[in-house]
Every structure is written in C-alpha cells, then in structure tokens.
Amino acid sequence: MELELRHLRTIRAIADAGSLTKAATALGLAQPALSAQLKRIERSLGGALFERGRHGVRATALGALVLDRARVVLPAVRELQEEAQRFARSGAPVAxxxxxxxxxxxxxxxxxxxxxxxxxxxxxxxxxxxxxxxxxxxxxxxxxxxxxxxxxxxxxxxxxxxxxxxxxxxxxxxxxxxxxxxxxxxxxxxxxxxxxxxxxxxxxxxxxxxxxxxxxxxxxxxxxxxxxxxxxxxxxxxxxxxxxxxxxxxxxxxxxxxxxxxxxxxxxxxxxxxxxxxxxxxxxxxxxxxxxxxxxxxxxxxxxxxxxxxxxxxxxxxxxx
CATH class of the missing domain: 3.40.190.290 (D-Maltodextrin-Binding Protein; domain 2)
Structure with missing residues (x-):
C-alpha cells in the first residue's frame, strides 16, 4: 500500500484526538474500521505509530516523525489547491x-x-x-x-x-x-x-x-x-x-x-x-x-x-x- 494524503489526515486526527475512539467519532468511522486502517498504514511505514495506554494513545518515535512531516505536507497541499482554484476562477479561457x-x-x-x-x-x-x-x-x-x-x-x-x-x-x-x-x-x-x-x-x-x-x-x-x-x-x-x-x-x-x-x-x-x-x-x-x-x-x-x-x-x- 502506498501512503496517501488521506492516510496522513488519519494519523493527524488520531494524534489530535488522543484516542482511537475519539478519532473514529471525528472521522465518522467505526472504531474497528479505524483500527484496521491504522494497522495497514503502520505496515506500509514499517512500524507502530502509536502506543496505547489507559488514557489513550501516544505517538511513538516513528509516529512523531510522520506527524512532523504531515503537519508540513497537508497545509502545503491545501494551499496549493486553493491557489489553483483561485487561478481557475480568475479568468482562464472558457474552453x-x-x-x-x-x-x-x-x-x-x-x-x-x-x-x-x-x-x-x-x-x-x-x-x-x-x-x-x-x-x-x-x-x-x-x-x-x-x-x-x-x-x-x-x-x-x-x-x-x-x-x-x-x-x-x-x-x-x-x-x-x-x-x-x-x-x-x-x-x-x-x-x-x-x-x-x-x-x-x-x-x-x-x-x-x-x-x-x-x-x-x-x-x-x-x-x-x-x-x-x-x-x-x-x-x-x-x-x-x-x-x-x-x-x-x-x-x-x-x-x-x-x-x-x-x-x-x-x-x-x-x-x-x-x-x-x-x-x-x-x-x-x-x-x-x-x-x-x-x-x-x-x-x-x-x-x-x-x-x-x-x-x-x-x-x-x-x-x-
């Protein structure tokens, strides 16, 4: 499986929520479905991204690295899309x-x-x-x-x-x-x-x-x-x-x-x-x-x-x- 932007958004949502249950609710997913998706992402990246504890989840060293990159990549992609949309609305030929x-x-x-x-x-x-x-x-x-x-x-x-x-x-x-x-x-x-x-x-x-x-x-x-x-x-x-x-x-x-x-x-x-x-x-x-x-x-x-x-x-x- 190749890493995609939606996978980075999922990782960020889990980190922001602090638990798989809260992240699943925020993403509109069933908790087992989110857990299965996380396992597929972790396999593609080569290791665990989060440690589970009594009080939720905490990023591993690998998870912290991925999160650091995600927090740069996702806003950059969003900015690119918004700029492209503004350009498209600004007067490109109708054809x-x-x-x-x-x-x-x-x-x-x-x-x-x-x-x-x-x-x-x-x-x-x-x-x-x-x-x-x-x-x-x-x-x-x-x-x-x-x-x-x-x-x-x-x-x-x-x-x-x-x-x-x-x-x-x-x-x-x-x-x-x-x-x-x-x-x-x-x-x-x-x-x-x-x-x-x-x-x-x-x-x-x-x-x-x-x-x-x-x-x-x-x-x-x-x-x-x-x-x-x-x-x-x-x-x-x-x-x-x-x-x-x-x-x-x-x-x-x-x-x-x-x-x-x-x-x-x-x-x-x-x-x-x-x-x-x-x-x-x-x-x-x-x-x-x-x-x-x-x-x-x-x-x-x-x-x-x-x-x-x-x-x-x-x-x-x-x-x-």
Missing part, C-alpha cells in the same frame, strides 16, 4: 474550464450520470474516478481533486467530510437480497432475513458503517452471518449465480440472468445516494443541474429493476417513472 470531474463508488448511478452529462452538454469533458472507499472519494472532492462526489451511506448515518462538503440526498432505496434463480426462496415476494441464517453472504467492500448495520440486523433476526465474502460486483454476482452465497444489493440492481433480487421483509437496511460538492469549487455553480441529472439517472435505474418497481407499487401505490 479550458469545460471539464467536470465526478468520483463515485460502485453502483449504477455514476455511469448514468456520465451518460446524461455527456448527452446534455456535449461540449463538456466528463472525467471519472472510482474507489470502493466512500471516504477517499469524499476527501478528493474536499481537497479540490474532484468537482462532485457520488457516494452512498447506510440509513441516516452522516456522510464523510461534513465540514467541508455540501451534501444533497438524491435518492433513498431499500437494500435487497440477491438469490440464485434456483434458490428455494427465489419465488417469494419478499424474504425474511431470518430465513437466510444458514447462508454465506457476499457484498462489495466499503469503509462506512454498512457492514456493522448488516451485522446488527442479523443479530435482531436471531443469527450471526457464517461468512461474508467481500469482493467486486461481478464476483458477487457469480457467487450468487452458482449458489455459493446470497448477496446484498441496492434495490436498483438490474435484472441479471441466473439470479433474482428480492426485498427483505420489513426493510431492515436502507441505502441513501448522496451527491457532495465543495461550496467554493468552480463547478458548484451548476450543482442544481447535476443533482437533477443524478435523480434522473436513479429513476432510469429503477425502471430497469422489475423487482424494485413491483416493490414500489406494493409499498407506495405508485409506479416508478
């Missing part, structure tokens, strides 16, 4: 400014947004960046590397970078389960989570709280998942199709040969689609139009999912347009 950069995690909306932007504004170059990490995408937008961050959060949990980004909720979906077409429950209108207690699970990775929310929902249903395979979307679909696992997906997941998607009874898990932007970014002036394009992309994704349109008709009495 040089017709570029929109969008970052996103896995899901159907990023492709739909790119298509709609390219169709509606053919003179604009759309640049994309993807990552499984919602926090990485949000940090890139906060630092001026992206114009927009298109991510998701579990339920009503707060999005990352709340102090530096303006977030707009563009849609809210139930989480569905993916089943092999031959699964005994494939013909059910909806599935009780407890009926899947003996199954292995598959899902795409992320650094938000979704894994914790899923585990909590399973506990409420009376079981603990035997195993969870975290992998890319194509591999998740394959594991479901061959009957190796059942999967979790957004309700907008498209119909796929060899598998079906079904709602979970009682909607124990919800996913919010969010668009974030820095309020001072040059592209922010067009934010309203971009929000509307994302919402239109979501509506189009809904129409491609027969399971979701059925769920909406049953639960709201309305058809998805």
């Amino acid at each position: 040089e400014r017709r570029r929109v950069s969008v970052g996103g995690t896995h899901g159907p909306l990023l492709g739909g947004l790119v298509d709609r932007l390219a169709t509606g504004a053919p003179g604009v170059t759309v640049v994309t960046r993807t990552s499984w990490s919602e926090r990485e995408i949000a940090a890139a937008a906060a630092e001026g590397e992206l114009d927009y961050a298109l991510i998701g959060t579990c339920g009503d949990s707060a999005p990352p970078e709340p102090a530096r980004l303006v977030w707009t909720e563009v849609a809210r979906d139930p989480v569905f389960v993916m089943l092999a077409a031959a699964h005994p429950l494939a013909g059910a209108r909806e599935v009780e989570l407890a009926e899947l207690a003996s199954e292995a699970w598959t899902d795409v990775p992320g650094d938000g709280c979704f894994a914790d929310c899923f585990a909590a929902a399973c506990l409420r249903a009376g079981f603990t998942p035997a195993s969870v395979y975290e992998t890319d979307t194509a591999s998740c679909v394959h594991l479901v199709q061959v009957g190796r696992a059942v999967g979790l997906c957004r309700a907008t997941f498209p119909d796929t040969p060899g598998m079906v998607t079904r709602p979970l009874a009682g909607t124990p898990l919800v996913w919010r689609h969010l668009l974030g932007r820095h309020p001072d970014a040059p592209a922010a002036v067009g934010a309203h139009d971009v929000v509307e394009e994302v919402r239109a992309a979501h509506r189009a994704a809904v129409t491609r999912s027969t399971g979701y349109t059925r769920w909406l008709a049953h639960n709201t009495g309305q058809r998805a347009d």
